[in-house]
Amino acid sequence: MASSIEPPCLFQSQRHCYSILDETLSLAVLDPLTLDAKDRSRLEQLLLSYFQDNETGGIFRSMICYGCDNRSVSTADFNNFVVLPGSHYVMELRAPTSHVPIQLQQVSATAMTQLHNNTLSHAHASVDFVLHYVSVQYYADNAEVTFHQKIPVKWKNGIIGKEDRTTLTIVDTPSLEELQYRIRKSLDFSIELKKTNSYSFFFSLASALIWKESTPAPPPPLEKVDYTSLYLKGCSDFPDYLADLLGPDRYLDELAGIEVGHAYPEVEARFKKMYDQAPPRHVDGHDLKLGEHTSEIGGTVVALHQYISPSFLAYYTVDHDAPART
C-alpha cells in the first residue's frame, strides 16, 4: 500500500471537514476498477487519516456532526447519519477487523433497496439526532425545547425540506450541518413568537420552514390587549346598541320574545295612562367617572325609561303567586 497517513491537521472548520468527507465519498462511490493509482492512494489516505477510531477520527466525526471538536460520535452514528445519506445510501463504513482498518464498502443490493425505501425515516432520525444535540447545547434552559414530547412529523418534514412526501428523493437529504442550521433557525423563531404569543405552537410548520427565508421577518408583535378597557368601552357603547335594537316603538319584553296577552285590561289601561303622562321613552348611558378631578371612567349605568310594555307591567303586578309550598 503506497498510501500513508496524512499528517494530522487542525481542522479549520466544519466546512473544511465536509470537503474532506465529500472528496472521500466521491472517490469511494467510483468503480474500483476505474480508479487510477493516484485516486486509490488518495482514498486510502483519507480513510486512514480521518475515518478510523482514533483521536483524529473522533475529532473529524465531531466536527462533521456538531461543528465542534470535543463531542463523542460513535462510528455507527457517523455511518447512519453521515456516510449513508452522504453517499445516497450506496456506501457504508465497514467495521474494522484485527488486520484491516475501517473501510468504505458498497451497501449490498438488498440492503440498498431497503434503505432507499426508508429514506424519509432516515432523514427523520437525522433530525432527531441533531435536535437532541441542539437542545442540550444551545437551549438547555428553555423548557419548551428541552421537555418537548413527540415532535410532529410535519415539523420534521419542514426541516428536511419536504412538505410533500411524494416528492422526496434520496439525494435531497440535508447534511447534519445544514440540519443544525435549519433547526436552530426554527427554534429561535418559535422562541421569539412565544414571547409575544404564549399560545403559539412551538414545533409548527411555519417555524420548520423559516430556514427558507433568507432574512426571516420577525413575527409581528401582538399588542397587549387591555381587556378591562374593552369591557368598559363595550359597556359604555351598549346603550346606543340597545336603543337601536328597540327602535322607536318596541318594548323590551317584546324584543325578548315574552308574550303575556292582555288578561288584565283595566290594569294595563292604568299603565298606559301613566305612560301617556310620562316623559317620552329614552335609553340613557351614564359613564361614571372615578372622581371629580379625573376623566377616567370606572363603569357604566344604563337606564331604560318606559320600555316595559303596559301589558307586561299589568301581568307582572297583578297577583300571580305560585303555590305557597312546592
Next chain:
Amino acid sequence: MTDERSSHKKERKIRVASPDHVDTKPVWLQFGDTADVYLYLSQKASVAEEKWLSIVNFVMNLLVEFVNKRIKEFSPGRKLEGSDLMRTRSYGVVVSSASNPIQGNYGWHRDGKNGIVDEGDAKYNSSQLMVPTLCLQNYAHSNTRIEWAPLTDPTYIAGTVHHECVLFHLQLLYVNEKYKHHVSPGLFVSVFCCFIIVLLTSQFSAPCFHCFLFRWSQTPVPSHPSLCLISV
C-alpha cells in the same frame, strides 16, 4: 302591614323568589352588613317572575354578546381564553321589595354582599356583579333619583338616574366594585310612594337576585294610582 319577618327594622316588604326553589333546597339571601346579618328564605317564583327573569337574561346576554364581539374584533389572531371573554349571565332569583323610599332606607350601599359575590373568585367578585333593576312607581313624572359616588371620592356624585315612571336600569361591570349608590327621595315622595325592583346577580348555581317590587291588586283597580300592596 307590619311584617317583621320581611322588613327587619325597615318599613318595607321583601320577597325572594326562584324558579328552582323547593322546600328542601331553598335560596337564602343575605341582607345587612357583617355586624347585622340576616337571611331571607326564597319562595317559588311565580310565572310572571319567571318571565321577568327571561327578559333580564335576554338583555344581559345581549350585552355579553356585544362586548365579546368587540373583544374578538380587537384580538385578531389571538387565541382567547374563557377568562378573556365576558361570561354568559344566568339570573335565577328575584328579590322584590316594596316600600316608601324615605322609609325603605335605601341609603348609601353596595349590592355585593356575601353569597352574591365572592371576592376570592375573579369570575364572581364585585367587579363582575351586574345588577339589573326594575323600578316602578305610581307617578308618571320624575320623582326619586338614584345616585352613584366613587369609593375613592365619595363626596362626588359620578352619575344620577332619575326615576321618571317605569325605569329599568343596569349597573354594569365594575360599578358595584368602585361605586356606592343610594336612592334619593324627591319633593313628592311623601305623597307618592315609590317602589323599586332590583335584581342582583350571584355566583353560584342558585344565583341570588335582589329586586324591589310592588303589586297592584287584581280587582278592583283603583280610580287613582294609589297602591294596594299584597302581602308576599
